[in-house]
Amino acid sequence: MVSGRLRDGVNTEDHKLVFLQQGPLLLVAVSRTPQSAAQLRGELLAVHAQIVSTLTRASVARIFAHKQNYDLRRLLAGSERTLDRLLDSVEQDPGALLLGAVRCVPLARPMREALGALLRRCTAPGLALSVLSVGGRLVTAAQERNVLAECRLDPADLQLLLDWVGAPAFAAGEAWAPVCLPRFNPDGFFYAYVARLDAMPVCLLLLGTQREAFHAMAACRRLVEDGMRALGAMRALGEAASFSNAPSANAPAYSVQAVGAPGLRHFLYKPLDIPDHHRQLPQFTSPELEAPYSREEERQRLSDLYHRLHARLHSTSRPLRLIYHVAEKETLLAWVTSKFELYTCLSPLVTKAGAILVVTKLLRWVRKEEDRLFIRYPPKYSTPPATSTDQAPHNGLFTGL
Amino acid sequence: MGEEDYYLELCERPVQFEKANPVNCVFFDEANKQVFAVRSGGATGVVVKGPEDRNPISFRMDDKGEVKCIKFSLENKILAVQRTSKTVVLPEKRTLKLLKSHNINVNWYMYCPESAVILLSTTVLENVLQPFYFRAGTMSKLPKFEIELPAAPKSTKLSLSERDIAMATIYGQLYVLFLRHHSRTSNSTGAEVVLYHLPREGACKKMHILKLNRTGKFALNVVDNLVVVHHQDTETSVIFDIKLRGEFDGTVTFHHPVLPARSIQPYQIPIAGPAAVTSQSPVPCKLYSSSWIVFQPDIIISASQVLSESDRAALPVIATVFDKLNHEYKKYLDAEQSYTMAAEAGQSRSNPLLKRPVRTQAVLDQSDVYTHVLSAFVEKKEMPHKFVIAVLMEYIRSLNQFQIAVQHYLHELVIKTLVQHNLFYMLHQFLQYHVLSDSKPLACLLLSLESFYPPAHQLSLDMLKRLSTANDEIVEVLLSKHQVLAALRFIRGIGGHDNISARKFLDAAKQTEDNMLFYTIFRFFEQRNQRLRGSPNFTPGEHCEEHVAFFKQVFGDQALMRPTTF
Numbered sequence: 020m021v022s023g024r025l026r027d028g029v030n031t032e033d034h035k036l037v038f039l040q041q042g043p044l045l046l047v048a049v050s051r052t053p054q055s056a057a058q059l060r061g062e063l064l065a066v067h068a069q070i071v072s073t074l075t076r077a078s079v080a081r082i083f084a085h086k087q088n089y090d091l092r093r094l095l096a097g098s099e100r101t102l103d104r105l106l107d108s109v110e111q112d113p114g115a116l117l118l119g120a121v122r123c124v125p126l127a128r129p130m131r132e133a134l135g136a137l138l139r140r141c142t143a144p145g146l147a148l149s150v151l152s153v154g155g156r157l158v159t160a161a162q163e164r165n166v167l168a169e170c171r172l173d174p175a176d177l178q179l180l181l182d183w184v185g186a187p188a189f190a191a192g193e194a195w196a197p198v199c200l201p202r203f204n205p206d207g208f209f210y211a212y213v214a215r216l217d218a219m220p221v222c223l224l225l226l227g228t229q230r231e232a233f234h235a236m237a238a239c240r241r242l243v244e245d246g247m248r249a250l251g252a253m254r255a256l257g258e259a260a261s262f263s264n265a266p267s268a269n270a271p272a273y274s275v276q277a278v279g280a281p282g283l284r285h286f287l288y289k290p291l292d293i294p295d296h297h298r299q300l301p302q303f304t305s306p307e308l309e310a311p312y313s314r315e316e317e318r319q320r321l322s323d324l325y326h327r328l329h330a331r332l333h334s335t336s337r338p339l340r341l342i343y344h345v346a347e348k349e350t351l352l353a354w355v356t357s358k359f360e361l362y363t364c365l366s367p368l369v370t371k372a373g374a375i376l377v378v379t380k381l382l383r384w385v386r387k388e389e390d391r392l393f394i395r396y397p398p399k400y401s402t403p404p405a406t407s408t409d410q411a412p413h414n415g416l417f418t419g420l
Numbered sequence: 421m422g423e424e425d426y427y428l429e430l431c432e433r434p435v436q437f438e439k440a441n442p443v444n445c446v447f448f449d450e451a452n453k454q455v456f457a458v459r460s461g462g463a464t465g466v467v468v469k470g471p472e473d474r475n476p477i478s479f480r481m482d483d484k485g486e487v488k489c490i491k492f493s494l495e496n497k498i499l500a501v502q503r504t505s506k507t508v509v510l511p512e513k514r515t516l517k518l519l520k521s522h523n524i525n526v527n528w529y530m531y532c533p534e535s536a537v538i539l540l541s542t543t544v545l546e547n548v549l550q551p552f553y554f555r556a557g558t559m560s561k562l563p564k565f566e567i568e569l570p571a572a573p574k575s576t577k578l579s580l581s582e583r584d585i586a587m588a589t590i591y592g593q594l595y596v597l598f599l600r601h602h603s604r605t606s607n608s609t610g611a612e613v614v615l616y617h618l619p620r621e622g623a624c625k626k627m628h629i630l631k632l633n634r635t636g637k638f639a640l641n642v643v644d645n646l647v648v649v650h651h652q653d654t655e656t657s658v659i660f661d662i663k664l665r666g667e668f669d670g671t672v673t674f675h676h677p678v679l680p681a682r683s684i685q686p687y688q689i690p691i692a693g694p695a696a697v698t699s700q701s702p703v704p705c706k707l708y709s710s711s712w713i714v715f716q717p718d719i720i721i722s723a724s725q726v727l728s729e730s731d732r733a734a735l736p737v738i739a740t741v742f743d744k745l746n747h748e749y750k751k752y753l754d755a756e757q758s759y760t761m762a763a764e765a766g767q768s769r770s771n772p773l774l775k776r777p778v779r780t781q782a783v784l785d786q787s788d789v790y791t792h793v794l795s796a797f798v799e800k801k802e803m804p805h806k807f808v809i810a811v812l813m814e815y816i817r818s819l820n821q822f823q824i825a826v827q828h829y830l831h832e833l834v835i836k837t838l839v840q841h842n843l844f845y846m847l848h849q850f851l852q853y854h855v856l857s858d859s860k861p862l863a864c865l866l867l868s869l870e871s872f873y874p875p876a877h878q879l880s881l882d883m884l885k886r887l888s889t890a891n892d893e894i895v896e897v898l899l900s901k902h903q904v905l906a907a908l909r910f911i912r913g914i915g916g917h918d919n920i921s922a923r924k925f926l927d928a929a930k931q932t933e934d935n936m937l938f939y940t941i942f943r944f945f946e947q948r949n950q951r952l953r954g955s956p957n958f959t960p961g962e963h964c965e966e967h968v969a970f971f972k973q974v975f976g977d978q979a980l981m982r983p984t985t986f
Contacts, residue, residue, distance in 0.1 A: 276982060281947050310979035311939035347905065348936045367905060368912075368944050 028056035039063040042076060043083035044091075052110075053323050055330035058117070062109055065116060065175070068201040069105055072179055073098050076205035101186050108182070111315075112308075113322045117329050118289045118360065120303040121174045121181070124156045125273055128390035130255050135159045135394075137246040143239040145229035147209060148172070151243075152222045153256050155185045156272075159394060160300075173202035174301050180211075184222050189213045193240070195233050198226070212236035216244055221256050272307040280380040282373055284349065285312065285364040287325065288385055290393065292358045304385070304392040320348075325362050328353040332360075343374065352378060428648065428657050435469045449491040451533035456490045468492070520559045524550060532587035535594045537562075537618065539587060545569065547580035549596065551618060565616065565624035570602040587618075588642035590662060594618045595627075597647070599638055610634050613649060615662065630660045630675045646678070664744065678744070679737060738811055742818040749785055750822040786827045789815065794830075798837055805841040812837065813855075828859040835865055844873045851879050858883045860890055867897060877901075891916065899928045904941060918948065922958065926967040935974055942971050946981040956981040 028037040037059040039046040046063040054062075071079070074094055082089050095102075109116055126134075138149040138161035151158040162172055180198070188194060193214035199205065209226040212233065216223055223243055225236045247253055275283055289303035312318050332339050332355050342353040350365040352374055363381065365374055385392065437446060437457045447456040454470040458481075468477040481501070489502040527541040536554040541547070547569055551562040567585075569578050586597040596616040615628035632638070636653040647660040658677035666675040794815065798808055812834050819826050834856060838847040850856050851866075866880035881897060884890035891914055898907035904925060911917050922945040929941040945964075946956040958964040972980065 281950075281981075310975035311936050313975060313979075317936065348940075366940055366943060368908060368940060370912075 028059065035059065037063060039067065041067045042080050043087075044070070044079065052319075052326070054326045057333075057335075058326055058330060061116060062106070065105060065179075066102060068175065068179060069098065069102055070095065071201040071205050072183070072199045075199045075208055076201070077207075097188070101183060104185065105182060110319045110322045113325055114287045114303050114305050115174075115178045117325060118287065118301075118303045119174060120289050120301040121177050122156050122303055122305065123392065123394055124153050124158050124256070125304075125388070125391045126158060126255065128395070130250065130252060131159050131394065133250050134247070134252055135161060137243060137250070141239045141242040141246065143225065143227065143232055143235040145227040145232050146225055146236070146239065147228060148224075148226040149243075150177070150180060150184075150222075150224040150226075152181050152184065152224065154220050155181050157181060157302075157394070158221070158256065172300070173200075176200040176202045177300070180224060180226075184213050184224055189215070189222070191215055193237065195236075200226075212240070214240050216240075216247070217253055221247075221253070272305075274309060275306040277306070278381055278384045280377040280384075282366045282369045283363060283377050283381060284366065285309075285321065286381060287360075287362040288381070289360045290358065290385075290389075291356075291360060300394060302393050321364060324349075324351060324364070328362055343371070350374060354378070428659075437467070437469060445487060447487070447490050451531075452492055454492060458487050458490060466490070519557060522552075522559075522561070528582040530582065530585060530587055532589075532594065534589050535587070537587065537594060539585070539596065541580060541582065541585075545579050549585075551624070553620070562618070562620075563623045565618075567596075567598050567616070568600075568614070568626070570600050586640045586642075588647075590615075590642060590645050590647070596624070597640055597642075599640060601635060611636075611638060613640065613647065613660075615647075626672055628662045628666070628673050628675055630662075630677075632658070661744070663748070679740070739814045739818065742815050743821065745789070746818045746822045746824060750824055752785075753824065786819070786824075786830060790827070790829060790833065794833060798833060805837065805843070808837055809834065809843070809846070816855075826857060828857075828861045831856040831859065831862050832865055835862070835869075839869055839872060847873070848875065848879070851883070858886050860884070860887060860893065863887070863890065863893070895920075899924070902928065902932045904928045904932065904937060908941070908944065918952065922948070922962050922964055923967075926964060930967065930970065938971070939975060939979075942967065943981065950981065950983065955983050 028035055030036075033051055035048075035050050035054070035056065037048040037050075037056050039048075039060055041064075044067065046067055048059040048063050050059055070091075079091070082091070082094075114120070114122060134151060138151065138159065141149070147163045148160065150160045157177065160172070160177065179201070183189075183198065188196075193212065196211050196213070197208045198211045199208035209228060210230055210232065212223075212225040212227070214223050214237075215221070223240055225239060227236060229235075275285055285306060285308060287303055287305045289301065293301065308318055308321070312321050328342055328344075328351060331342055332353055340355055342351065344351045346367065348367060350367050350369050352361075352363045352365065354361045359382075361378070361382075363374075363378060365377060369377065389395070435455055437455045445456075445458045447458065448454070449456065452470060454468050457467045457469075459465050463480065463482065466479055466481060487501055489500075491500050493500070524540060525542060527543075527546045529541065530539045531537075532539070538552045538554070540550045540552070542550055542564070547567040548564055549567060550564040553560045553562055567580055569580060580598075584599040584601075586599075588595055588597060594617075596618055598614040598616065599611065600614055601611045610631065610633040612632060613630040614626060615630070616624050617627040618624045630647060630649070632649060632651070634651060634654070636651055638652070639650040641648040641650070645661070645663070647662070648657050649660070650657045659679055660675050661678050662673070662675060664675070664678065666673040668674075794812065797811065800808075812830070816826050816830060816834070819830075834850070835847060838844070838850070856862065863880045863883040866876045866883065869876040870880075881894060884894045884897070891911070895907045895911055898904075898910065907928075908917070908925060911920055925941055926938070926945070929938045932938075945958070949958060950956045953959075958968065968980075
């Protein structure tokens with residue numbers, strides 16, 4: 020067991036060590052980056068969640084109860100890449116993990132609502148959650164009202180799913196695999212139907228409770244595809260996907276120049292004034308990382324800076340509301356209010372007055388583009404009444420393998 | 421007494437010669453200041469030494485009898501030897517021509533080579549002096565004058581002794597100095613030196629009286645326009661400056677000593693002799709000895725030595741001296757300034773009396789003091805360096821006291837001296853408390869000292885900033901240190917960022933090989949272009965094509981700023 024004294028981690032000259040005990044598993048993080056112990060613990064939790072999503076917590080417990088020195092890697096074969104990508108994203112694209120939010124593809128609201136409505140219409144028995152994504156970013160999702168009414172769909176779970184479908188196994192065609200949503204229910208799992216649509220990076224994910232529902236899911240998918248074509252959604256999503264010229268698959272994004280605030284290089288913006296019933300889906304938005312952060316070292320450096328800012332803002336002993344930090348390579352401004360949490364990266368030559376102007380412009384722009392950048396009203400649908408008796412209890416989940 | 425208690429010092433290289441004895445005769449020629457040591461009438465050799473000569477001149481003469489007097493002409497061209505009381509022998513068939521003759525009964529005479537004036541003592545009391553002035557082959561008679569002798573008791577015969585008279589040029593004027601042992605007025609005791617001014621034309625006039633306030637044996641010297649009076653009994657010397665104000669009673673100005681009486685610094689004479697004997701320790705030179713013979717203006721001959729004086733003073737004394745110097749200097753500067761202002765105002769034409777102030781010998785400006793006094797003084801190795809600094813600072817303090825602007829080379833001298841002796845903390849303090857005034861040359865000097873004292877770089881930047889005219893220099897300094905952002909921020913801070921050359925900054929940024937920095941600077945100028953011309957592109961005149969290409973290569977074409985439309 021990890022003793023209380025080790026909860027804050029161990030600092031050596033160069034490294035930080037953080038321990039996390041989850042059931043029979045002990046996770047250790049060794050880091051040379053400037054992340055705080057809390058942030059490292061958050062990453063360990065994400066890793067653990069990744070493991071749980073593959074195995075469920077109950078089975079892990081059962082395995083180790085049975086055999087204390089079982090080598091779990093045998094069961095995790097195939098997930099290493101996902102774990103790697105998870106940890107890479109900490110450095111390359113830290114927003115999701117850092118802010119505990121999901122990033123959406125910028126899409127005109129009418130189109131997104133139409134897609135949401137489409138998902139709501141295309142149901143199958145036992146379907147609990149439909150997710151449409153492009154390049155690892157959310158287009159829209161629809162939740163089954165009964166299944167997920169009482170419980171929020173945790174953004175971490177959603178992010179996990181988005182990352183999961185980015186695995187090479189799901190790169191083409193369709194697939195059928197079990198997945199557990201750790202924060203929703205770590206001991207149970209869904210059956211997931213994953214398909215790439217129209218040979219595009221658009222991905223449809225249908226989570227259901229029924230093991231035999233593959234074909235129903237496939238039929239559902241065709242309905243969605245037809246609907247999307249009718250809406251011209253493919254083109255719209257294709258444009259979003261090719262908006263940036265970055266060669267990476269994590270494409271769909273906008274350029275920071277769209278904001279029109281000279282001196283602004285990058286930002287992370289998370290709205291906090293989400294109406295209560297929208298709390299299911301905390302989101303954030305950020306532009307594509309462009310020059311001068313084109314190289315991996317610079318991205319990593321920027322990510323470290325964001326981590327530092329975040330740690331300072333949310334420090335348990337001395338939290339801050341605003342940080343303005345002028346350094347050699349950039350000027351950083353981090354700001355948390357009741358309405359939003361914002362991290363900006365500016366040119367080092369920006370003056371204080373200039374920085375205020377930039378932030379004002381940015382906030383105005385985000386406000387203007389709100390509908391495009393965020394899913395304001397996550398749609399809900401209700402499944403048709405259950406027909407077969409092997410419907411699980413009303414939360415629709417099986418437990419156990 | 422420590423070494424700071426003396427302000428008169430004999431000069432370092434005395435002229436040494438063999439003591440006079442039956443075989444060796446010694447003669448001194450005060451015109452050329454040469455000592456002749458004649459052995460055996462010249463047969464075994466004559467050695468001539470002067471204070472300036474590096475090597476003594478040696479030669480032989482035929483022994484034709486006792487030598488009464490021997491002198492060289494100017495530049496040692498002609499040697500004149502007097503063997504009898506009446507004949508003078510010149511070698512090599514040179515002839516003498518009688519130019520002029522006067523018939524006068526002369527008691528004694530005195531000749532002043534510097535002014536080419538001879539003074540003849542006439543009358544029974546020997547106190548009527550007849551001067552003659554030699555110039556360009558002619559001899560002109562000047563008006564004679566009478567030296568007032570002190571009132572004497574009836575029993576003694578009082579006459580003017582040759583020993584009590586001296587002639588010297590002070591501040592460009594010829595004076596006859598009379599050492600009067602008793603005052604004319606009954607109520608004051610003590611001897612006096614009476615100065616009679618002997619002009620080229622016009623009568624001789626009694627001008628100054630230097631009060632000595634003591635009696636006894638005295639000797640006079642004139643050094644650097646200061647009258648030095650040596651008192652044998654107390655073995656001290658006092659200094660008078662007739663340019664300073666004294667008490668004017670209508671005809672004569674009474675002067676008191678400038679400084680309290682002090683002795684001449686004891687002097688050790690190194691023994692120069694055959695190698696076998698060099699282990700002998702130096703012999704102290706007997707000062708104020710009765711064997712002194714004083715020659716004007718600044719030579720004292722002791723029985724076996726010839727020495728000359730020069731000045732060195734202790735710090736408070738030096739300070740006083742500086743103050744007096746700068747008082748004169750300030751007067752001259754003010755006069756110059758009034759003259760210049762008046763001349764500019766056009767008054768000189770209307771007022772023919774307005775003359776350009778004459779710079780007298782008393783005016784020593786900073787350049788003089790720097791060149792002739794301080795530079796050499798600073799080089800003296802045996803001087804404790806804190807004393808050197810103290811003297812420099814005293815001079816600066818004195819200039820400040822008289823509100824004379826200190827020239828930057830004096831500050832530079834201070835700094836260089838401080839650095840030479842590794843007194844960096846002192847340097848830092850002097851700059852921090854603005855003891856040394858800001859100037860661009862000083863800032864540049866500080867920059868050059870960075871390798872010895874790294875904080876000098878920042879001190880220099882601070883100084884340039886205080887001099888509000890040094891902005892270009894500041895930018896250059898920052899760029900040279902690859903502090904491109906700092907230079908840009910600075911120039912923006914003073915509102916000059918629209919005028920700077922994009923090329924220069926981009927070059928500097930490129931040199932740092934820091935791509936992030938290059939991006940920042942490039943973007944800055946793109947934004948400037950947008951702001952000034954509505955397009956982020958550089959004009960051909962800015963010669964930035966190379967940098968645009970480099971930017972595209974590193975960051976890609978799409979990273980170039982797109983024109984924003986409003």
